[in-house]
Every structure is written in structure tokens, then in C-alpha cells.
Amino acid sequence: xxxxxxxxxxxxxxxxxxxxxxxxxxxxxxxxxxxxxxxxxxxxxxxxxxxxxxxxxxxxxxxxxxxxxxxxxxxxxxxxxxxxxxxxxxxxxxxxxxxxxxxxxxxxxxxxxxxxxxxxxxxxxxxxxxxxxxxxxxxxxxxxxxxxxxxxxxxxxxxxxxxxxxxxxxxxxxxxxxxxxxxxxxxxxxxxxxxxxxxxxxxxxxxxxxxxxxxxxxxxxxxxxxxxxxxxxxxxxxxxxxxxxxxxxxxxxxxxxxxxxxxxxxxxxxxxxxxxxxxxxxxxxxxxxxxxxxxxxxxxxxxxxxxxxxxxxxxxxxxxxxxxxxxxxxxxxxxxxxxxxxxxxxxxxxxxxxxxxxxxxxxxxxxxxxxxxxxxxxxxxxxxxxxxxxxxxxxxxxxxxxxxxxxxxxxxxxxxxxxxxxxxxxxxxxxxxxxxxxxxxxxxxxxxxxxxxxxxxxxxxxxxxxxxxxxxxxxxxxxxxxxxxxxxxxxxxxxxxxxxxxxxxxxxxxxxxxxxxxxxxxxxxxxxxxxxxxxxxxxxxxxxxxxxxxxxxxxxxxxxxxxxxxxxxxxxxxxxxxxxxxxxxxxxxxxxxxxxxxxxxxxxxxxxxxxxxxxxxxxxxxxxxxxxxxxxxxxxxxxxxxxxxxxxxxxxxxxxxxxxxxxxxxxxxxxxxxxxxxxxxxxxxxxxxxxxxxxxxxxxxxxxxxxxxxxxxxxxxxxxxxxxxxxxxxxxxxxxxxxxxxxxxxxxxxxxxxxxxxxxxxxxxxxxxxxxxxxxxxxxxxxxxxxxxxxxxxxxxxxxxxxxxxxxxxxxxxx
Numbered sequence: 001x002x003x004x005x006x007x008x009x010x011x012x013x014x015x016x017x018x019x020x021x022x023x024x025x026x027x028x029x030x031x032x033x034x035x036x037x038x039x040x041x042x043x044x045x046x047x048x049x050x051x052x053x054x055x056x057x058x059x060x061x062x063x064x065x066x067x068x069x070x071x072x073x074x075x076x077x078x079x080x081x082x083x084x085x086x087x088x089x090x091x092x093x094x095x096x097x098x099x100x101x102x103x104x105x106x107x108x109x110x111x112x113x114x115x116x117x118x119x120x121x122x123x124x125x126x127x128x129x130x131x132x133x134x135x136x137x138x139x140x141x142x143x144x145x146x147x148x149x150x151x152x153x154x155x156x157x158x159x160x161x162x163x164x165x166x167x168x169x170x171x172x173x174x175x176x177x178x179x180x181x182x183x184x185x186x187x188x189x190x191x192x193x194x195x196x197x198x199x200x201x202x203x204x205x206x207x208x209x210x211x212x213x214x215x216x217x218x219x220x221x222x223x224x225x226x227x228x229x230x231x232x233x234x235x236x237x238x239x240x241x242x243x244x245x246x247x248x249x250x251x252x253x254x255x256x257x258x259x260x261x262x263x264x265x266x267x268x269x270x271x272x273x274x275x276x277x278x279x280x281x282x283x284x285x286x287x288x289x290x291x292x293x294x295x296x297x298x299x300x301x302x303x304x305x306x307x308x309x310x311x312x313x314x315x316x317x318x319x320x321x322x323x324x325x326x327x328x329x330x331x332x333x334x335x336x337x338x339x340x341x342x343x344x345x346x347x348x349x350x351x352x353x354x355x356x357x358x359x360x361x362x363x364x365x366x367x368x369x370x371x372x373x374x375x376x377x378x379x380x381x382x383x384x385x386x387x388x389x390x391x392x393x394x395x396x397x398x399x400x401x402x403x404x405x406x407x408x409x410x411x412x413x414x415x416x417x418x419x420x421x422x423x424x425x426x427x428x429x430x431x432x433x434x435x436x437x438x439x440x441x442x443x444x445x446x447x448x449x450x451x452x453x454x455x456x457x458x459x460x461x462x463x464x465x466x467x468x469x470x471x472x473x474x475x476x477x478x479x480x481x482x483x484x485x486x487x488x489x490x491x492x493x494x495x496x497x498x499x500x501x502x503x504x505x506x507x508x509x510x511x512x513x514x515x516x517x518x519x520x521x522x523x524x525x526x527x528x529x530x531x532x533x534x535x536x537x538x539x540x541x542x543x544x545x546x547x548x549x550x551x552x553x554x555x556x557x558x559x560x561x562x563x564x565x566x567x568x569x570x571x572x573x574x575x576x577x578x579x580x581x582x583x584x585x586x587x588x589x590x591x592x593x594x595x596x597x598x599x600x601x602x603x604x605x606x607x608x609x610x611x612x613x614x615x616x617x618x619x620x621x622x623x624x625x626x627x628x629x630x631x632x633x634x635x636x637x638x639x640x641x642x643x644x645x646x647x648x649x650x651x652x653x654x655x656x657x658x659x660x661x662x663x664x665x666x667x668x669x670x671x672x673x674x675x676x677x678x679x680x681x682x683x684x685x686x687x688x689x690x691x692x693x694x695x696x697x698x699x700x701x702x703x704x705x706x707x708x709x710x711x712x713x714x715x716x717x718x719x720x721x722x723x724x725x726x727x728x729x730x731x732x733x734x735x736x737x738x739x740x741x742x743x744x745x746x747x748x749x750x751x752x753x754x755x756x757x758x759x760x761x762x763x764x765x766x767x768x769x770x771x772x773x774x775x776x777x778x779x780x781x782x783x784x785x786x787x788x789x790x791x792x793x794x795x796x797x798x799x800x801x802x803x804x805x806x807x808x809x810x811x812x813x814x815x
Contacts, residue, residue, distance in 0.1 A: 503590055
């Protein structure tokens with residue numbers, strides 16, 4: 001697959017590939033469930049979606065296991081500086097003024113000219129940011145001192161100094177040229193960058209954690225830091241723009257030694273901290289709707305999704321044959337009314353779970369013999385629903401979880417078709433005149449208007465059209481310079497390159513990617529200088545490589561989703577600009593390729609070694625690692641980061657295709673239905689919801705046979721996905737079932753986006769006819785005009801010809 005015209009895959013060069021074990025080539029995935037194993041029922045995954053994982057998990061993912069020996073090196077550098085300048089006391093025994101003085105001393109050391117000395121001081125600061133762990137006896141104590149030390153470091157101005165050093169390392173042409181020439185890049189090539197990025201990440205990640213027990217001055221420091229991160233204070237651009245620049249430089253091949261995982265993690269956390277997470281997005285949305293005079297949202301989507309219960313996936317072909325044989329032995333069948341749909345809200349409409357790959361999923365008509373079974377037709381007792389904590393439950397009346405919505409366009413289409421049918425004339429956009437229409441149509445229109453939903457995007461599009469129509473009388477647009485607006489202005493000139501670079505790295509980190517010689521190397525900050533020589537070392541490196549890729553996928557998916565959601569709220573055309581460049585860079589087939597794997601294996605993968613995770617590894621004695629302990633992995637039911645990544649990628653796919661007919665047809669053309677249907681095997685309500693949304697938009701194009709063969713999936717869509725009144729999603733009778741012209745639709749959208757960007761951001765391209773004219777005689781005559789040299793030489797002739805020889809009627813001129 002190409003991303004932006006270039007290929008990507010597993011990024012290990014030939015020399016390293018020959019030395020790596022097979023496990024580190026993407027083949028090392030420990031899964032307690034084998035593919036051939038047929039499970040009749042799997043439990044719901046008790047996964048709670050959030051902006052990030054727990055703080056300890058986010059800290060541990062910053063470091064690869066190969067970096068383990070550097071913890072002791074950081075400690076040595078700190079203790080050398082500490083004993084030289086302070087005393088034999090412990091850091092934790094000093095008073096606040098002594099600690100501050102030493103922090104200032106270390107900060108001064110960052111300005112040394114000698115690179116080796118500067119690196120040692122940076123390592124000492126990193127040890128402080130890591131919580132001076134040698135003086136702590138528990139992980140909680142390490143986290144306490146991390147928080148204290150990081151607020152101290154920020155208060156003395158460490159972050160600005162680190163940004164300057166990072167800029168210097170980015171522009172270090174000698175390091176870049178050395179890395180380009182080296183046949184195999186390892187951990188040693190990125191030492192300086194890794195130390196700086198580690199400190200910066202720890203500072204951002206720790207400060208964004210809101211603790212009620214924080215001192216008042218810490219809360220002030222946090223808010224000031226948030227504003228500074230989002231403002232163009234570093235090189236006249238926000239910190240995120242500088243990090244995006246690192247990503248593109250890495251992907252262009254000019255800086256292959258950049259530790260990309262750390263750059264992406266810092267970029268993600270910087271965006272999350274400055275712009276806000278999903279709860280903040282919800283509150284911003286509510287506030288914007290109030291400001292625009294729109295009615296409140298029908299429900300809180302976050303709470304509704306948390307209250308949902310997962311459905312069992314559709315059964316595989318072998319299970320269905322077995323079901324048919326059982327049914328043949330039954331003497332009677334009981335019937336159920338089709339309209340009694342409330343039963344589906346109380347009982348699970350699916351029969352059994354099967355974690356095998358369906359052989360018949362490879363074509364569009366998968367499960368062609370699948371019969372529709374209702375809960376009451378089975379002799380088996382339905383399993384009771386898994387109870388949720390009472391605080392997370394939302395009390396809904398019996399029925400569907402989402403209030404239906406209707407767009408203004410839907411009401412217009414309904415009225416137009418009704419008028420054509422009953423009266424024989426149309427009234428354009430008039431949605432109020434119902435003269436001559438039958439009474440039932442009046443009731444229908446009333447119901448549609450009750451559920452009419454006007455989005456913020458529709459208001460923004462209407463305002464933009466008004467600005468384009470009346471550039472003079474429309475006045476100046478009042479643009480609030482919020483963090484998201486400043487970020488958009490910063491990344492606007494190079495946004496296409498940034499999107500291509502992120503997707504290239506995502507492709508290289510995807511578990512489905514095949515190894516290619518020309519692919520980018522994303523393992524610069526995980527491969528050691530000396531490759532493993534024993535089986536145990538090979539297994540450990542295999543786990544480390546797979547974990548490394550998973551973390552990269554997690555960071556990129558979170559970055560893309562956050563940016564799409566924030567841009568959409570700030571202005572719809574900012575969102576459309578980013579979304580269109582993702583589509584042009586083949587983001588849709590890339591995500592489908594990602595899901596074209598055994599998704600249950602990916603979500604239950606055990607690519608972590610808990611005893612080597614920070615801060616556990618620096619507080620406790622490390623046990624001797626064995627092949628058995630590595631194989632065992634942890635005891636978690638699933639891998640949080642992988643499930644988080646899958647949900648994010650599904651949400652991105654939904655964002656790209658929603659209300660876009662040509663992009664929905666891309667899902668059909670790329671045969672996404674069997675791929676998405678396999679993803680329903682993951683028993684997690686939120687993930688299933690976004691899979692079902694993607695299936696719903698293409699159902700009408702998949703044919704009658706597909707719908708007939710997948711009635712369980714259709715029932716799940718009805719249960720869990722919001723209904724759009726008048727949307728014949730299940731039948732294919734919609735007006736949108738028309739031939740599609742991808743190029744025409746995208747070109748029309750692109751023209752609107754370019755007009756928006758030109759009007760709002762490109763002041764040099766403004767039309768000279770629309771510029772104000774100075775009509776004041778005094779100011780016009782007072783302006784200095786530079787006359788050409790030949791005119792000055794012949795000035796007398798010009799006066800004679802144009803002034804003195806021409807009669808002037810002063811009376812007429814004055815009148």
C-alpha cells in the first residue's frame with residue numbers, strides 16, 4: 001500500500017533483519033486464544049475508554065526495555081553533580097530553598113559548550129524528573145517526588161531551555177549526515193535527543209495530571225504552562241508545530257536517527273494538554289451551541305456509550321450448521337411479533353461467540369446460510385447481563401439509547417417528494433407550507449421538526465457562504481485566537497506533508513505490514529548497539545519491538561482523532577481540510593488494512609514485561625527473567641493501548657466518511673464489510689458501536705443477499721446506532737444510491753476549503769478592488785510619490801503639454 005505515493009512497512013534494514021529473531025519481525029504475538037479455538041461465549045471486556053491510560057502506564061510506555069541500563073546512568077550523573085556542589089545529604093532531606101538552588105545550578109549547566117558535559121547535566125535533570133527514585137521505597141513515593149521535582153524544574157524555567165536545546169539538536173546537520181550514512185541505526189545514535197524528549201514528556205505528562213491535593217501555586221503554574229505550550233512562544237510557533245516538523249524530517253529520510261516514538265508521544269500529550277480531551281470537547285460543544293442560539297444536545301454521548309452493553313458477535317458458519325441440525329430435531333417453533341423490538345434491549349439477540357477467522361468472511365456474501373434467530377426461539381437460557389457500576393449507568397426508558405435526529409435537508413426532501421406526489425408542484429426550500437397535503441403528511445412533518453437537529457457545522461458553512469457573497473458589507477470576521485486556532489495557523493502551510501508523514505509511520509507500525517527494504521526505520525530508539533545472542537535476549541527484544549510499534553499506533557491514532565474533533569468544533573472547513581488530505585493520502589484503505597487481521601489476537605496481545613516497566617523496575621529488585629515468564633506475560637484480559645488504538649482508528653474512519661457519499665462508496669469498493677464484521681467479535685460496546693456505524697452507512701449498497709445473510713448484524717445496528725428519520729439505510733431506496741463521482745465531489749469540497757483558507761489566512765491574495773480607497777485630499781496630496789527618472793528630466797515639457805496648453809474651466813470644475 002502507498003501512503004502519499006510512498007511505500008511503508010516493517011522498518012528494519014537488511015543487516016538488522018538478519019540478526020533479529022522471527023518474533024521481532026511482527027510474528028511474536030502471545031495470545032491465550034488460538035485462532036483455531038472455537039469459543040462459545042467470551043466475557044465482556046471491562047474496558048473504560050478515556051483520554052489516556054493510567055498515569056503509571058503512560059510513564060512506563062515512554063521507555064523501551066532496551067533503555068533499562070540508562071536509569072542507573074542518570075542516577076550517577078545526578079549524584080556526581082549533587083555531591084560536588086551540595087553535600088552528602090539526600091535530595092529528599094534538603095529544604096525547598098536548597099533544592100531550588102541546585103535546580104538553578106543544573107539549569108545553568110545546560111548552557112555549557114562541551115556536548116559531553118551538557119549531556120551529563122541533562123541526565124541529572126532527567127533523574128530529578130524521574131523522581132530521584134534511589135531515595136524512594138515505593139512506586140507511590142517515586143510518583144510523589146516526580147510531581148514535586150517537575151513543578152520545581154518548570155518554575156525555574158527548565159522547559160524553555162530544553163526547547164532551545166531540542167531545536168539545536170534538530171538542526172544538528174553533523175548528526176543527521178552521520179545517521180544517513182550508517183547502515184544500521186541503534187539506540188546510541190539518538191542519545192541526546194532521547195534524554196531531552198524524556199524530560200519534556202515527563203514534564204507535560206505529569207503537569208497535565210490534575211490532582212485535587214495540589215498547592216494553589218501549582219495550579220497557577222499548570223494553567224500558565226498550558227497557555228505557553230499552545231502559544232507561539234517557541235520559535236514563533238507552538239511546540240506542536242516544531243514536533244510536526246521533526247516527524248516530516250524523519251519521514252523524508254534526512255534524520256533517520258530521530259526517536260519517533262518519543263516525538264509522537266510528546267506531540268500527543270502536548271495537543272491533549274493544550275486543547276483538552278473528550279470531556280472538554282463535550283463541554284466546548286455545549287458552550288458553542290449556547291452561543292449560537294442552538295437547542296441543547298439531546299443527550300451526553302459519552303455517558304450513553306459508557307452505559308451500553310456489548311453484544312455477542314455473529315456466529316461462524318460451523319456454528320450455524322450445528323444450529324440448523326438442532327433445529328431440525330425440534331418439534332415446534334414459537335413465533336415472535338416482529339414489532340416487539342423492546343425485547344432486544346433486554347436480551348442479547350446474538351447466540352454465540354466464535355474467535356475463529358470465518359472462512360466465508362472473504363467475500364461479500366459471508367454467512368450466506370445464516371438464519372435469523374430471535375431470543376425467544378431458543379431453548380437455552382440467555383446469559384445475564386454483566387452488572388456495571390451504579391455511577392456509570394444511565395437510566396433510559398425501554399427503547400433505543402439515542403434520540404433520533406433529522407437534518408433540514410431531510411425535511412426538505414420529504415416535503416418535495418410529498419408535494420410532487422399529491423399536488424404536482426414544488427416550492428424549493430420552503431418547509432412551512434403544507435397546503436393541499438394530506439393530514440398524515442402534516443403529522444409526519446410535525447414529528448420530523450420535533451427531532452430536527454442543526455449542527456454547529458451547518459451554521460459555520462452558512463456564515464462562510466455569507467462572507468464569500470458579501471466581502472464588503474459582511475464586515476471583518478472576529479476570529480478568537482484560541483489554542484486550536486493558533487495550532488491550525490501554525491500547521492496550515494505544511495499540513496498535507498504532516499498527514500502523509502503520520503500515515504507513513506502508522507503503516508510501518510501496523511502489524512499487517514510486510515517487510516520492505518525501502519520502508520522507514522521506526523526502531524531507531526529500540527534496537528541496541530549489539531544484537532541479541534541468546535534466545536532469552538531475542539524474546540525480550542521481540543516483545544520490545546512489538547510493544548514499541550503498538551505505542552506508536554496508539555499515539556498516532558490519538559493525535560489524528562484529537563485534531564479532527566477539535567478542528568471540527570473550531571471551524572468545519574479546518575476539519576474538512578485535514579480530513580481531505582488524510583483521504584488523499586490513502587488513510588481509508590490503510591485503516592481497513594490495519595483491521596484485516598485477527599483483531600482478537602491484537603487486542604489480547606501480551607507484549608509487555610511488567611517487571612521491567614518504570615517505575616517498578618527502579619524500586620524493586622528485578623527477578624531473573626526466563627523464557628517461561630516472558631511467554632506468560634501479564635494477567636490482563638486485554639491490552640488497553642491496543643483496544644484504545646482500534647477504537648480511535650474506527651472513530652477516524654467514521655469522521656472521514658460521515659455524510660460523504662464518495663468516501664462511503666470507497667468502503668464498499670475496498671470490501672470493508674467482512675473486515676468490519678470480524679471486528680464485531682471484540683465484545684466491547686464502544687468498539688462495536690463504531691463498527692456498526694460504518695456498516696450502517698454502506699448497508700444499502702451491499703445488496704439484498706448480504707442483508708438477508710446478516711440479519712443479526714442488521715438487528716445490532718437497529719439497537720445501538722442512532723436513527724435518522726427517513727433514512728432507508730436498510731433497504732437501498734435512498735436518493736443517494738446513485739452513481740458516484742469521487743473526483744467531482746472532492747473537487748467541489750476542495751474549492752470551498754481553499755476559498756475559506758484564502759479569505760481568512762492569506763491576506764496577501766486579497767482582491768485590490770475590495771481594498772479601501774483614501775478620499776481625503778489633504779492626505780492624498782501629503783503622500784510622497786517617487787517619480788521615475790525620465791519623467792523628472794522632462795518635467796517642464798509635461799507641464800507645458802498637460803497643464804499650460806490645455807484650457808481649464810474653473811467654474812465647471814468647482815461646481
